[in-house]
Amino acid sequence: MEALKSKAQELLAAGTVKVVIGYGKGTGENRRPIFVRTAERVADLVVDTACTQNLATYLTKAEIRTLGRMAIVAVPSTLRSILQLAAEKQLREENILALAIIDGAVRELATFDAIEEAVATVPDAMGEADQKMIDKLTAMSVSERRAFWAGELGRCVKCYACRSSCPMCYCERCTMDCNRPQWIPVASHALGNLEYHMVRAMHLAGRCVQCGTCGTACPVGIPVHLLTFFAEQTVRRQFGQKGGASAKLDYAMSTFKPDDKETFIR
Amino acid sequence: MSERYTIPEASVGYLLQELAKSGRRVLGPKVVAGRIEITNIKSFADVVKHGQSVVSAKGVVFPKVERLLRYRFEGGKNIALDDVEPQAHPTVLFGLRPCEARAFHALDVVFNWDSKDKFFNARMANTTVIALSCTQADESCFCTSLGSRPDDPQGSDILLSPLNAGGFVAEVVTEKGKALVALANDAFQPLSGQADVVPPATVAAAFDAKDLQQKLAAQFDSALWAEQSLRCVGCGACAFVCPTCVCFDIQDEADTKQGQRLRAWDSCGMRIFTLHASGHNPRDKQSQRWRQRVYHKFAYYPERLGTLGCVGCGKCSRACPVDMNLKQHLAQAAKSATLG
Amino acid sequence: MEANIYKPYLMRIAAITDEAPSVRTFKLEFTNPEEAAAFTFTTGQFGLYSAFGEGESTFCIASSPTRSKGYIECTFRETGRVTSSLADKDVGDIVGFRGPYGNVFPLEKWKGKNLVFVAGGIALPPLRSVIWNCLDLRDWFKDITVVYGARGVNDLVYKNELEDWGKRSDMKLVVTVDPGGEKAGWTGKVGFVPHIVEQIAPPAVNSVAIVCGPPIMIKLTLPVLAKLGFGKSEIYTTLENRMKCGLGKCGRCNTGKSYVCKDGPVYTLAELEQLPAEY
Numbered sequence: 001m002e003a004l005k006s007k008a009q010e011l012l013a014a015g016t017v018k019v020v021i022g023y024g025k026g027t028g029e030n031r032r033p034i035f036v037r038t039a040e041r042v043a044d045l046v047v048d049t050a051c052t053q054n055l056a057t058y059l060t061k062a063e064i065r066t067l068g069r070m071a072i073v074a075v076p077s078t079l080r081s082i083l084q085l086a087a088e089k090q091l092r093e094e095n096i097l098a099l100a101i102i103d104g105a106v107r108e109l110a111t112f113d114a115i116e117e118a119v120a121t122v123p124d125a126m127g128e129a130d131q132k133m134i135d136k137l138t139a140m141s142v143s144e145r146r147a148f149w150a151g152e153l154g155r156c157v158k159c160y161a162c163r164s165s166c167p168m169c170y171c172e173r174c175t176m177d178c179n180r181p182q183w184i185p186v187a188s189h190a191l192g193n194l195e196y197h198m199v200r201a202m203h204l205a206g207r208c209v210q211c212g213t214c215g216t217a218c219p220v221g222i223p224v225h226l227l228t229f230f231a232e233q234t235v236r237r238q239f240g241q242k243g244g245a246s247a248k249l250d251y252a253m254s255t256f257k258p259d260d261k262e263t264f265i266r
Numbered sequence: 267m268s269e270r271y272t273i274p275e276a277s278v279g280y281l282l283q284e285l286a287k288s289g290r291r292v293l294g295p296k297v298v299a300g301r302i303e304i305t306n307i308k309s310f311a312d313v314v315k316h317g318q319s320v321v322s323a324k325g326v327v328f329p330k331v332e333r334l335l336r337y338r339f340e341g342g343k344n345i346a347l348d349d350v351e352p353q354a355h356p357t358v359l360f361g362l363r364p365c366e367a368r369a370f371h372a373l374d375v376v377f378n379w380d381s382k383d384k385f386f387n388a389r390m391a392n393t394t395v396i397a398l399s400c401t402q403a404d405e406s407c408f409c410t411s412l413g414s415r416p417d418d419p420q421g422s423d424i425l426l427s428p429l430n431a432g433g434f435v436a437e438v439v440t441e442k443g444k445a446l447v448a449l450a451n452d453a454f455q456p457l458s459g460q461a462d463v464v465p466p467a468t469v470a471a472a473f474d475a476k477d478l479q480q481k482l483a484a485q486f487d488s489a490l491w492a493e494q495s496l497r498c499v500g501c502g503a504c505a506f507v508c509p510t511c512v513c514f515d516i517q518d519e520a521d522t523k524q525g526q527r528l529r530a531w532d533s534c535g536m537r538i539f540t541l542h543a544s545g546h547n548p549r550d551k552q553s554q555r556w557r558q559r560v561y562h563k564f565a566y567y568p569e570r571l572g573t574l575g576c577v578g579c580g581k582c583s584r585a586c587p588v589d590m591n592l593k594q595h596l597a598q599a600a601k602s603a604t605l606g
Numbered sequence: 607m608e609a610n611i612y613k614p615y616l617m618r619i620a621a622i623t624d625e626a627p628s629v630r631t632f633k634l635e636f637t638n639p640e641e642a643a644a645f646t647f648t649t650g651q652f653g654l655y656s657a658f659g660e661g662e663s664t665f666c667i668a669s670s671p672t673r674s675k676g677y678i679e680c681t682f683r684e685t686g687r688v689t690s691s692l693a694d695k696d697v698g699d700i701v702g703f704r705g706p707y708g709n710v711f712p713l714e715k716w717k718g719k720n721l722v723f724v725a726g727g728i729a730l731p732p733l734r735s736v737i738w739n740c741l742d743l744r745d746w747f748k749d750i751t752v753v754y755g756a757r758g759v760n761d762l763v764y765k766n767e768l769e770d771w772g773k774r775s776d777m778k779l780v781v782t783v784d785p786g787g788e789k790a791g792w793t794g795k796v797g798f799v800p801h802i803v804e805q806i807a808p809p810a811v812n813s814v815a816i817v818c819g820p821p822i823m824i825k826l827t828l829p830v831l832a833k834l835g836f837g838k839s840e841i842y843t844t845l846e847n848r849m850k851c852g853l854g855k856c857g858r859c860n861t862g863k864s865y866v867c868k869d870g871p872v873y874t875l876a877e878l879e880q881l882p883a884e885y
Contacts, residue, residue, distance in 0.1 A: 028405055032589035033497040053588075063496060063552060155303075157321065157330050157506045157531060161587045164499035177538050179687045186517045187331045187530040217587035219320055219503045221301050334612040337658050343618075345658055345700040349610050380868070381853045384608040486882060513857035516612070516850045520659035527612065534857060540848050540884070543663075543686030546821075548847070548861070548884040558860075558884075566863040 001047040003106045004073065007099060008042045011071055017097055018068025021058050023051040033058065037067065047073065047101055054211035056081035056167035060090055071097040076122040077211030079115050080244025081167040084207055086112050087249035090170060112247035119245070125210035126229060133226055134233070150190065153197060155220040158188040162214035162224045163200065168207045175199060201227040206235030206252050209244035268419065269444070270457045273426070274433040277453035278310040284450035285358050290394075293326065294361035295319045304359070313361035315428075316402040316467070318581055322509035323359050323366055327389040328373060330506070334385070334516070335527040354388035358446070359395045361426075365409050365577040367397040368421035369509030375571040376512045385529075394442045397422040403467035406580030408593040412475045414578065416466040428464045435461045472593050473600035475564065475574055481600055482565045486557070490602055494595050495556035497588045502533030504582035504590065510563070510575050513539075534558050560599065611853060614656050614702030615641055620677060622697055625763040626756070629728060630693060631668065631681040634703060642676040646706075649713070649739040650844065650872045653705025654852045655680060657691035664849045666871070667706060668731040670738035678703065681731035681763060707852040708871050711736045711816070711842065713743065720749040722808045724827055726799050726819030727756045730763050732844045732871075733818050741777065750777040751808050755799040755823075758787030780806060800826040810835030816842045828875065838876035845871045845878075847885050861885045 008020045024034035024044045031050050035058075036042055056078045058064045072078065079100055085091045098109040100118055109115045126134075137145055160176070163169045175183050176196060184199060185192035208228040215225030232243045239252035250257075273281065285292050286308075294307040295314040302319040304326070336348040359367075370390065377386035400407075400416035409415060419425040423443035426434040436454060438444055447454050505511040515532040518525055532539060535555050541547045549555050563575030576592075583591040617634035624630050636642035647667055654662040663686075669679035684693040692701065713736075721740060725733045740747055752771060756762045762781065771779040782795035782802045795802055799819065808815075815836050817827055824843065831841055847859040847866040859866040862881035864873075873881075 026589035027583060027591045027594075030589050035496050057499065058497075061499075063492070155321075157502075159502040159506045159533070160536070161499075161501040161503040161585075164501035165587045180690070182517075182687070185519055186515060187519075187528050189331045189528075192331075213587075217501075217503075219507055219585035219587075221299070221320075334610070339658070343698050343700055345616060347613060347616060347702075349613060376855050379854050381611045381855075382608070383855065384610060387608070512855070514850070514855070516662065516856070518656075518659055518661045525659045529612075532856070532858075534860075539858060542846075542848050543689065554884065561862075562857070562860060566860065569863050570865075 001045075001106065004047055004099060004101070005042050005045055007106060007108060008036060008045060008071065009039055011097070012036070012039055012042065016069070017071040019064065020045070020071045020073070020099070021055050021064065022073035022099075023047065023053070023055070035064065035067070045073070047106075051075065051101075052212075053216065054078050054081055054165070054167055054209075054213040056085065057165055057170075057213075059085060059096060059167065060170040065095075069095055069097070071099055074098040074100045074109075076100075076102060076119060077125055077209050077213075077244075078167075079109075079119045079122075080125075080209035081211065082115055083112060083119065083247045084168060084209055084244040084249075085170075086247035087251065088207075116246055125212075127212075130212065130226065130229060133223065134230055137226065137230075149194070152222045153193040154190070156188055156193040156197070156222055157220065158186070158192065158196065159219065161217040161219060165213045165217040166204070167211075168204055168209075169200075175203070197224060197227055200224075201231045204228040205231035206239070206241055207243050208232040269438040269447075270461075271436045271438065271447070271454040272429065272433055272457045272461065273436050273453050273455070277450075278434070281450045281453040282307065282310060282360065284453075285360070285446065288356075288449055290356040290358050292358045292360050293323070294359060295363075307360050313398070315361070315398065316400050317404070318363060318407075318579055318584065320581065320585060321507050322369065322579070322581060323362055324369065324373060324509045324511075326357055326359065326393055327370065327386055328377075328512065330531050332385055332529045333526050334529050336524065337520075337526070338524045339522065352385040352388040354392040356392045357394070359393060361398045362395055362422075363400055363579065364397045364416060364418045364420075364422060364425065365407075365414065365579040366509050367395045367425075368414060368418065369577045369579070370395070371421055372510040372567070372571075372573055372575055372577070373512050375573055379571065394423045394446055395421065396424045396426060396443075396446070399425060399427040399463075400467045401428060401464045403469045404580070406583040406591065406593060407467075407469050407578060408472055408580060408596075409578035410469045410471045411473050411593070411596070412574055412576060412578045416469060417463075427461075427466075430462045430464055435463055472597040475568075478596060478600045479565055479568055481602075482561060485599065485602070486561075488602065490599060491557040491560075492551075492553035494590075494598070495553045498535070498552050498556055498590055499588055500535055500537060500552050500555065501587065502531070502536055503585045503587060504559070504592075505533035505535060506531050507581040507585040508576075509579060509581070510577060534562065560596070564596070612704070612851070614654070614662075614704040615645075617678075617701050617703045619695055619697050619699050619701065622695075625681060625765070626761045628684040628693070629681065629763055630684075631679055631731075631763075632692070632701070633677055633679050634701065635677045637700065639676075647671055647678070648706070648710040649736045650711040651706035651708045652852070652871055653678075653680070653703050653707060654849070655682075655688075655692065656702025656704075657688050657695070658700070658702060660691040661688045662702070662704070662850070663688040663692070664846065664852065666732040666735065666844065668734050670735045670742065672739050672742035681728075681734075683728050704852060707867055709869065711739075711872055713739065713746065716740075716814050717746045718812070719747060720809070720813040721747050721751070722813055722815045723750075723752040723754075724799060724803055724815060724817045724819070725752070725754045726823040727761060728763065729818040729820065729823075730754055732846075733816060734764060734767070736816065737771075741774075744776055748812070751780070751806070752777065753780045753782070753799060753803055753806065755782040755784070755795075755797075755802065756787070757784050759783055759789045759792060761787070798826070799823050800830050803827055804830045804833075807834060810837075810840070814840050814842065818844050838879065839874050841875040843873060843875070843878065845873060845885055847871075
């Protein structure tokens with residue numbers, strides 16, 4: 001995509017940004033995250049339908065941030081992640097520049113407001129197949145659902161590929177890393193797996209931007225993204241709040257308003 | 267010591283039957299819901315003939331969770347320890363790739379380094395490996411860069427190689443292998459002279475492991491490691507699918523009455539692997555942890571344990587969510603100048 | 607039944623000494639008299655101590671093999687999950703112990719030499735075993751000097767033993783506290799350990815230095831020793847690394863080509879410099 005490459009070239013040459021986080025050719029038909037810092041390497045950038053991974057996870061990675069101002073090739077879910085990270089005070093507007101890829105065109109978006117406007121024009125994230133799976137799971141009885149997840153999570157090895165690829169899992173000290181108390185067992189037995197995925201889904205409730213990268217990252221093919229998608233949908237239904245919609249947000253699960261419908265707290 | 271036989275295609279089913287009849291569980295690479303897993307094999311048609319399982323077969327001898335000890339809090343101040351016996355069900359791994367068969371040695375040298383791990387040893391003693399030579403490989407494979415090849419019998423108890431006319435050559439490498447032959451003698455026909463085998467896969471060498479080991483000695487402070495690990499997100503996917511990775515954690519889980527001490531897979535790629543309780547972390551940066559992975563497998567293992575810590579199966583590269591292709595990284599390291 | 611290498615001895619806490627804030631010493635007796643009789647260790651070695659239900663933690667064996675039959679001692683600071691649980695225990699409680707693991711202080715090599723021990727704060731425990739061992743083999747060695755410092759008077763560990771050592775005529779003990787750490791009536795020195803070592807200037811000829819302390823103390827003491835003429839093979843230290851199995855299998859303590867649980871924890875400076883600074 002020439003427009004993207006010339007934009008990246010411009011930005012790097014002028015020193016406007018120090019790194020362009022984008023996609024490059026990977027093994028076989030894969031794409032991989034790349035970090036272009038010089039004009040010579042701009043040619044490595046690729047944009048096509050195989051570029052689906054959410055690169056926003058690198059915006060909070062220390063080794064990338066210290067490079068300087070970042071430009072990031074942003075598919076719509078990445079844009080939503082940027083807004084959610086901004087809402088959670090993890091990003092400063094002046095430190096990032098989104099090179100949005102929407103409908104095959106590149107747009108330079110330098111402010112969170114601009115990103116918010118752009119994202120509002122993109123239809124909702126979840127693909128048909130995922131929606132179908134969620135509908136199927138919702139229609140199951142509790143024991144059917146338990147059997148489904150027991151079967152899936154039985155393959156989990158607690159590698160945390162899901163957590164590590166999620167832009168919203170930026171906590172420097174994850175719940176899983178705490179051992180006083182050891183909230184969740186470390187080992188990948190049935191309880192350890194179930195508790196980890198349940199807690200992660202809860203911690204993503206309302207924050208998930210439905211990029212699906214966690215599910216794609218799982219080496220053993222567990223559809224973990226369905227858990228976080230569902231949690232996000234639930235918060236949306238209950239609180240009218242959508243993950244990654246705005247950079248100005250009082251996160252539903254950590255704020256209280258006097259007109260909240262729960263009465264127990266009054 | 268190797269004995270050679272042929273097995274007609276029609277007799278493979280009989281062999282599998284006799285193995286199952288002997289009370290052994292037969293596991294091998296099989297497609298389950300679109301992924302290749304190591305699981306129960308009933309017929310030869312089940313066995314995936316080429317291509318790599320996502321997770322290695324190491325779980326048979328080194329499971330992802332293993333109980334090491336149990337204890338009970340008795341009345342007063344007393345604690346009773348209950349020893350644990352490993353569950354070592356007699357098992358045949360059937361149709362494994364030769365690289366995976368070689369991997370057990372790398373586990374063995376660690377679990378028997380001076381002190382002997384009874385859990386691994388009991389399971390390994392009860393496991394027999396019948397590997398199947400690879401006639402196809404993919405771009406993540408690199409066994410030939412490590413001095414091996416797609417039809418390498420080392421590490422197998424029996425190695426099967428497909429014949430052009432159908433059926434297999436069976437190279438019986440060990441006593442364990444011989445014991446299996448005795449179970450289904452009729453399937454094995456003695457072979458002398460050459461056999462018309464399907465050519466093994468072509469896997470172009472991307473680097474040479476001995477050469478790499480030497481080069482690594484001078485590259486510890488190279489900027490290469492930071493560069494290569496920029497996209498690494500520090501998960502454990504590579505370590506956990508790997509057939510030679512053996513690092514583990516030990517965790518106590520207990521209530522007021524009793525508890526257990528468990529062993530669980532761990533990864534040097536994770537930040538808290540070396541974290542001290544004081545907060546000091548000797549490998550605080552992902553680049554240090556990436557470097558550790560490379561050096562542990564390709565420099566320290568050969569030097570201390572006399573074997574490589576890798577078999578070139580490529581599972582790590584395929585499992586990595588950000589496409590850290592080990593073969594490419596190593597080839598780059600082998601090519602680069604002594605100090606980056 | 608093959609031996610389970612992960613199975614600890616059951617030890618009863620026979621005595622507890624509060625050494626300093628958050629630092630205590632356990633005297634641990636084997637609950638099984640046969641195990642007590644069979645147990646031996648050499649100075650320098652360490653073990654993994656269990657708080658059942660919480661996990662294991664690595665400490666050196668702080669008692670000397672020359673004077674502890676049927677028991678061992680360990681000293682630890684309350685820092686994390688396991689040490690906090692240990693700190694909560696009473697006399698009579700049961701803990702676990704696996705060991706002895708690791709390499710040893712090479713006392714044979716030190717015969718006929720002067721020994722200079724330099725320790726800081728909570729790092730005296732790893733040296734206490736070898737100091738007592740050397741005092742019990744006194745005629746093997748020439749002069750024995752111990753320089754020990756802590757942040758403040760309260761932070762000094764083994765206060766009773768320091769008194770005993772101070773009274774002995776066959777060794778020289780210098781105790782110091784950091785500037786500002788002294789209390790009224792303090793008769794020891796005031797100054798950082800490296801400075802005190804520089805002041806005392808122990809001769810390097812025919813001498814061996816054994817140093818253990820927080821990273822900053824080691825970092826500043828090594829140049830002092832180098833200036834005094836101590837060679838890199840004559841300076842010893844003992845490392846602490848995050849460990850789990852203690853047996854060279856779990857990979858956690860692997861630093862460079864060395865496994866601290868097998869090749870260490872005792873290293874000479876020359877050996878240490880061969881390793882990456884990842885400890």
